Structures are given as structure tokens and as C-alpha cells.
Amino acid sequence: MGSLIIKQVIYSGDAYYYASPELNKGINIIVGDNGSGKSTFSYFIEYGLGGKIKPFSKNDDNSKYSLIINDTNNYVQLNILINDVAYSLKRFIGSQDIFVKHNQEVDSFSLERDKKSAPFIFSDWLLGKLGIPVFELHIGATHWYFNFSDLFRLLNYDQNTEPRKIYKEPVAENFVADSIVIRKSIFEILLGMSSADYFKKLDAARAALKAKDIAKSLLESFTENHVISGGADRLSDRKDVVQKEILALEIQRNELLKISTHSNDKTGELAEIQSKLVGLELKASQDRIKITNLINEQSKIVILHESLIQEINQIEKIIFTHEKLDLFAMEICPFCMTEKTVDKGFCICGSKFNDDDYEKFVYNTNEYKDILSHRQKSIKAITLAVQTYQEEVKVLTEGLLETDQSIEEYTEKLKKIILTAQFAGNSTRIDEFNDRIIRLKDELVQINFDLRNIDQEQKLQTDFNLKTRAFVLAQNSLKSAKIAYDENNANTIGVFNKVYSTLLAESSYKSVTAYIDDDYMPYIDNGEYKANSSEVPKRLMYYFTILSMALQLESIKHPRFLLIDTPEASGIDTDHLNQNLLLLEKAIEIGTEDIEKSKDYQVILTTGYGKLPEEFGKYIIERFSKKEKNFILKPKIDQSLILKTE
Structure with missing residues (x-):
């Protein structure tokens, strides 16, 4: 399926600016002290892709990012590649629109769906470019459209979510957004288990069944309320x-x-x-x-x-x-x-x-x-x-x-x-x-x-017969699609379990058996208790596994992009953290060992100094430091002062 590559991250305002070095395909690492801007770098990426970042909102009283909130005329710009085609995304701080530039053409897309004013939004555009269909889900009275921000919950290993929860915390703060139905659907969409063909045929079978039932009801109602003495031939003869x-x-x-x-x-x-x-x-x-x-x-x-x-x-x-x-x-x-x-x-x-x-x-x-x-x-x-x-x-x-x-x-x-x-x-x-x-x-x-x-009864009977035949055809088509759907899902889950079990066994978790249950949640060593620090590899290997499968299988819709923000959580020590991070290369190796032609992918990791394997030094592209006062946001020089000095 499609691939997403971030080439450059830019922030610009009247007071501050930032422009990252050009990011590479493959692994990219940003290191820095706490408070120097590592997480801000991740925030810029998520915000530029349409996500909601609470510190960038003036309405959030608990964690305002004052330098950005108080800046003016400020925006985040991402230069990206989608399937090697260049695009530039620009989103102003506080705005619910994203400008997309391709060659010399510029389009504007809303982030919020409205049937009248914005039936097609930025998420629809992005998912379409990545080859991921827009899925809809009905949960009780709720009609849910899956946006890219929903799928981003398995593309972004963030530091704000407890590792035991696996999925990134949802943007929407309600029980539906983090329900098991939504989480399972996100997993199925990214791993190609939600077959558009199967669900289309399921809807067709339901519609055919409803049409047949209606035709049957009309026929039965007519025959019950109309008593006819004799057949058409006898009546025609008597008429003559x-x-x-x-x-x-x-x-x-x-x-x-x-x-x-x-x-x-x-x-x-x-x-x-x-x-x-x-x-x-x-x-x-x-x-x-x-x-x-x-x-x-x-x-x-x-x-x-x-x-x-x-x-x-x-x-x-x-x-x-x-x-x-x-x-x-x-x-x-x-x-x-x-x-x-x-x-x-x-x-x-x-x-x-x-x-x-x-x-x-x-x-x-x-x-x-x-x-x-x-x-x-x-x-x-x-x-x-x-x-x-x-x-x-x-x-x-x-x-x-x-x-x-x-x-x-x-x-x-x-x-x-x-x-x-x-x-x-x-x-x-x-x-x-x-x-x-x-x-x-x-x-x-x-x-x-x-x-x-x-004559009316014959018409109703003919219509019922036609609707019955249409339902039988739709049902047979659904059965065939269901068989293919189940086989694909069984194979996909089988591959996931194999890769996940391999990675987790070599991680600091040292598991014996590992697989996902019916809710796609990890079930490890028969549920035996482990220390809190073991939640980091448990979650991290889950993300590594999906990336590995995206490199391996054509059916996977994951865009082969992974953003990891400071994974040193839950008290995990540096040695164990490094042991787990090294398995990223193992996951990539598993995903590409049987592939003749390599696929583009990108991993962006932000972490602290000394909290990554020595072997990963070659992947460092950006450094922030509080000691050297090298923060991500740099003040703009007042041009009027420069002119006076000259």
C-alpha cells in the first residue's frame, strides 16, 4: 500500500521559527535534554498531519505551550512524500484547515466534517493518497467516520500514553473513541483485515434480504385481503x-x-x-x-x-x-x-x-x-x-x-x-x-x-421471486467473500503472532509465548505478572511488529511510518531500553528478508542523550541541548535592529 515519508518539519511565527534538517527514509533519531524540544518535534508532525495537540490550544489551561500560543502568524509546515510524490502541508496554529501544495497548485481542506460545507476533509484526502478507504462504523446512535487521526494511534508511540494501554490515547475524550470496537477497527484497517469488498457484499446481502422481506410482506398482505373465486382462465372464459x-x-x-x-x-x-x-x-x-x-x-x-x-x-x-x-x-x-x-x-x-x-x-x-x-x-x-x-x-x-x-x-x-x-x-x-x-x-x-x-397478485409474486433470486445470489457472493475474508484475517493474525512472539522473546520482557487475543490485545506467558517496566517492550514490540508486517505483506494498509516519542517510561533502565530499541532493526530485517524489492519506510525516534544504543548513533539527524541553549524554537532576529547597526 502507500508510504508516508516526512522530509522536513518547519515552524514559523512572528517571534520564533524552526526548520529541521532533511529527514531520511529509514530510521531518523532526534536527541535532546528534557524540555529542549524533543516532544515538540513530535507535536509538530502530529499537528501538521491534522492531529489535535492540547498544548497548542488556547482553551487548555493545564498545559499551554506559551511560546507558541502567544506567537502570532504562526504555522507548522510539513514537507512530505506520499508514494514518492512531494507535497507540502501547512497548518496555522489554532486553525481547523490544512493547505496542501503540490507542484504549483494549492488546495485547502477542513479537518472537521460537515455534510453541507465540508463533506470531504483533509483526512479523506490523505487516506485516499495512502490507498486506505474511508471506513464508517455504527455504534448504537453514533455514526463514526475513521479519520487519519484515529489510525495515527497505532503510528505514534507517544510518551503521554501509559505503555500498558498499547494504543495512543484518542483525540476525542469519550468512551466511544476508546471503545474496544474502535480499537479493533483501527487494527483491522491498518492490517488490511477490514475488507471493503466483504463489507460491500454484506451490505448488498442485507439490502437484498430486506427487499425480499418487503416483497414477501406485500404479497402476503395482498393475498390475505383479497379473496378471488376462480383462476384467470376460468374468469376470462366466464367473462366471454x-x-x-x-x-x-x-x-x-x-x-x-x-x-x-x-x-x-x-x-x-x-x-x-x-x-x-x-x-x-x-x-x-x-x-x-x-x-x-x-x-x-x-x-x-x-x-x-x-x-x-x-x-x-x-x-x-x-x-x-x-x-x-x-x-x-x-x-x-x-x-x-x-x-x-x-x-x-x-x-x-x-x-x-x-x-x-x-x-x-x-x-x-x-x-x-x-x-x-x-x-x-x-x-x-x-x-x-x-x-x-x-x-x-x-x-x-x-x-x-x-x-x-x-x-x-x-x-x-x-x-x-x-x-x-x-x-x-x-x-x-x-x-x-x-x-x-x-x-x-x-x-x-x-x-x-x-x-x-x-394480475396484481401475479405482479407481486413475480417481484417476490425476483427479489428472492437476487438475495440468493447476494448471499452466495457474500459467502465466497466471507471465506476469503476469514482466510486473509487468519493468515494476517498468524504472521503477527509469529513476528510479535519472536521480537518479544528477544526483548527485555523475555517472554516464552506471546500472541494476540480476539480483541487483538497481547496475551503473554498465560497472563503471568511482570514488573511495570515490562510494559514498554510489550507495547513497543507491538508497533515494531505492525511495521515489520507492512514491509512484508502487500495487503497491509499501514503507511510504513512510525513516530516514537521518548519511550523511556515506566521505570525501564537504559540497558533494557537499548536492548528493546535494537529490535527495531530486527523487525525491519524480518519484514524485508523475503522481499525482492525493498519498500520505503520511515521511523522517527526522539529520545534523551545516552538513552539509545551506540549502534544507533549513525541515525541521529538533530540534537537539542538545554546546556548549550539549543532549543527547538529559536527567536527571530529583529530586522529593524540589523538595519540600525549597519
Whole structure:
């Protein structure tokens, strides 16, 4: 993966300045007395890479770095190489932006993410250049983006963190920032164990499962609420028969009307009224069917409205108390995503539950928020639907009353005409024809309604089948990715344990067995007690091991950069410290022994005089001394005084 090399560290202000010698690839050592600027050198590097340094903040009352806080127009500049490409990073003291210069182009990136004003920040830029994807993590109600400053916790062995804690103290001061989930994720990201491909396919499988469940729910809901008598073929055949019968009856009725004779000229009026009555009766029948269907649908919507209100109350309670749950279905194991045989109405654990409610408890918090928002919008839509149904029923009812009134009026007219007209034909037979036509047209309306429902059911069934096939494909793809993911992780941890065990056995710890547990924390010699000074090699070898693996394996995303700030802590003596520091060369040797082409790396070590092996003297590039008044911050000469002297 990518490599990060610091070429020069610069500080500049109106009162003070500092410019380091050019740093080398490989090992670089800065030595100095306490208080001369060793840690400040490390601070400059971390600050220039976007880190938070409390002494540089005016809001920190406990450890203000007065010379820097009181300086003006001051900034830290890092000249760096990323994969041998030169960049210059400039960050002003107290600023939350970093200027990046490459060739003649200058870009500015914020350090703080904001969806609207700064969706892409400096960390995203830096991680992108290093080939490390931006990972997201959901922890309860917290949505966590991993920044470079998070990963820096395993790139910087600092003196402020207790050695027993392994990881550098987090920038954010909260329990989530230093939770085991965050620490494990940092380890996995740097060691290439967090497979973007695997998690992408996991998300795809979850989305496919959710889509399948929704399609299944829609299909089951439709079939439960719509009873259809007969299949599509039988209904289509019956429709043809009914249409032919109606046509035949209308022809017979019209012929009967033609041959009917009367003693006056009211025959045409009689036929017209009869035709209007048939039409009105048919319309009234259709309107009654529509009203009945609308009332049924309205009652279902009301039930759904009440159910959604209860569901929203449940979801609000779940969001308040929810921490972290994975999506699963009753047919699928939430851990391995394989199908499980479970009796209907029973949970995977065997407990009985309401099948309609189970999926309310299986999403993560962000998904719950999306569901809650969707349900709340659904409430508005349902309320509007209820109002629409009510308005339609009202309009149809009013229309039906008018139709019934018209029927009564035309019936009275028909009676009067019959009483005043003398027919040679049979009016009773005409009425019989009209009744049969009306009944057949009512049946035709119901047949068309059933055929539309059958068509809708077939569409829902087809959609469910497609979603099921898509889920099976996504699940199979996930299984393949999971196998590769597990194999890679097992191999990576195996290499880590081998290197870590080798280094720690040769350190002042003198361990017999050493490996990392499921939380990636060292477990040494069955947990046997050791003196506090043993925590230094325990932590230091952990960092050396990761660097060694980064030199050895292509899958490692660690940028092959390590900053070690004054490791002489926890009472460790100089001889033991030197013994441990020498193992840095051993770690590098292990990482490069099987590699044909060497990889760029950089280690920057700050330490005190006499607190490093003699063999490391060749790596010293900078010296600070209180005795010689050679501090890291040097006052700028007042140019006006120089002009007056001349």
C-alpha cells in the first residue's frame, strides 16, 4: 500500500521559527535534554498531519505551550512524500484547515466534517493518497467516520500514553473513541483485515434480504385481503360468456320493443325511459359495489393507521435504548447469514413471537431512524388516503342518492305511460330482459375486478421471486467473500503472532509465548505478572511488529511510518531500553528478508542523550541541548535592529 515519508518539519511565527534538517527514509533519531524540544518535534508532525495537540490550544489551561500560543502568524509546515510524490502541508496554529501544495497548485481542506460545507476533509484526502478507504462504523446512535487521526494511534508511540494501554490515547475524550470496537477497527484497517469488498457484499446481502422481506410482506398482505373465486382462465372464459349473453339479451329486448304495437305515439318514449332505467340501475349497482369496496379499503387503512402509530411508538423506544443489532430474518442466521429451519411463529432461539412484529427489532439505529422517518411520512400519506376514501364515498353516496331518485322518477313515468298506452306486446317480458341484463352486468363488473386482482397478485409474486433470486445470489457472493475474508484475517493474525512472539522473546520482557487475543490485545506467558517496566517492550514490540508486517505483506494498509516519542517510561533502565530499541532493526530485517524489492519506510525516534544504543548513533539527524541553549524554537532576529547597526 502507500508510504508516508516526512522530509522536513518547519515552524514559523512572528517571534520564533524552526526548520529541521532533511529527514531520511529509514530510521531518523532526534536527541535532546528534557524540555529542549524533543516532544515538540513530535507535536509538530502530529499537528501538521491534522492531529489535535492540547498544548497548542488556547482553551487548555493545564498545559499551554506559551511560546507558541502567544506567537502570532504562526504555522507548522510539513514537507512530505506520499508514494514518492512531494507535497507540502501547512497548518496555522489554532486553525481547523490544512493547505496542501503540490507542484504549483494549492488546495485547502477542513479537518472537521460537515455534510453541507465540508463533506470531504483533509483526512479523506490523505487516506485516499495512502490507498486506505474511508471506513464508517455504527455504534448504537453514533455514526463514526475513521479519520487519519484515529489510525495515527497505532503510528505514534507517544510518551503521554501509559505503555500498558498499547494504543495512543484518542483525540476525542469519550468512551466511544476508546471503545474496544474502535480499537479493533483501527487494527483491522491498518492490517488490511477490514475488507471493503466483504463489507460491500454484506451490505448488498442485507439490502437484498430486506427487499425480499418487503416483497414477501406485500404479497402476503395482498393475498390475505383479497379473496378471488376462480383462476384467470376460468374468469376470462366466464367473462366471454357473460358478454355474449348480455349482447344476445339486448338484441332480443330491442326486437321485442320493435314489434310491440300501441294505440298512441308513446312507444318511443317508453323505450327511451326503459333504456335510461337500465342505465341508471346499472350505474347504481356499480356505485354500490364501489362504495362497498371503498369502505372495506378504508377500514383496512384505518387498521394500518393504528398499527403504524403503535409501531412508531415502539421504534421511538427502540431508538432511545438501542445500541447495536444486525439485520436478520427469521429464515436467516444473523451471524453466518445461512438459512435456518425455524417453525413458523418461533424465533431462532425457540421462543414464540408474533410473526408480524419481529422485524421491528432487527435494524441498526440509523436504519431505525430511516424507518421512523418513513413511517411518519406514511402516517401523513395514510391520513390523506383516509380523507380521500371518505371524500370518494361521500361523492359516490350523494351520486347514488341522485341515481336512486332518478330511478324512482323514471319508474313513475314508466308506470304512467304503461297505464295510458295500449300495447300488443308483452311488457312483462321486457322487464325480465332488463333484470337479466342488469344482473349479468353486475357479474361482469365483479369479474373485471377479480381479473385485475389476479394480475396484481401475479405482479407481486413475480417481484417476490425476483427479489428472492437476487438475495440468493447476494448471499452466495457474500459467502465466497466471507471465506476469503476469514482466510486473509487468519493468515494476517498468524504472521503477527509469529513476528510479535519472536521480537518479544528477544526483548527485555523475555517472554516464552506471546500472541494476540480476539480483541487483538497481547496475551503473554498465560497472563503471568511482570514488573511495570515490562510494559514498554510489550507495547513497543507491538508497533515494531505492525511495521515489520507492512514491509512484508502487500495487503497491509499501514503507511510504513512510525513516530516514537521518548519511550523511556515506566521505570525501564537504559540497558533494557537499548536492548528493546535494537529490535527495531530486527523487525525491519524480518519484514524485508523475503522481499525482492525493498519498500520505503520511515521511523522517527526522539529520545534523551545516552538513552539509545551506540549502534544507533549513525541515525541521529538533530540534537537539542538545554546546556548549550539549543532549543527547538529559536527567536527571530529583529530586522529593524540589523538595519540600525549597519
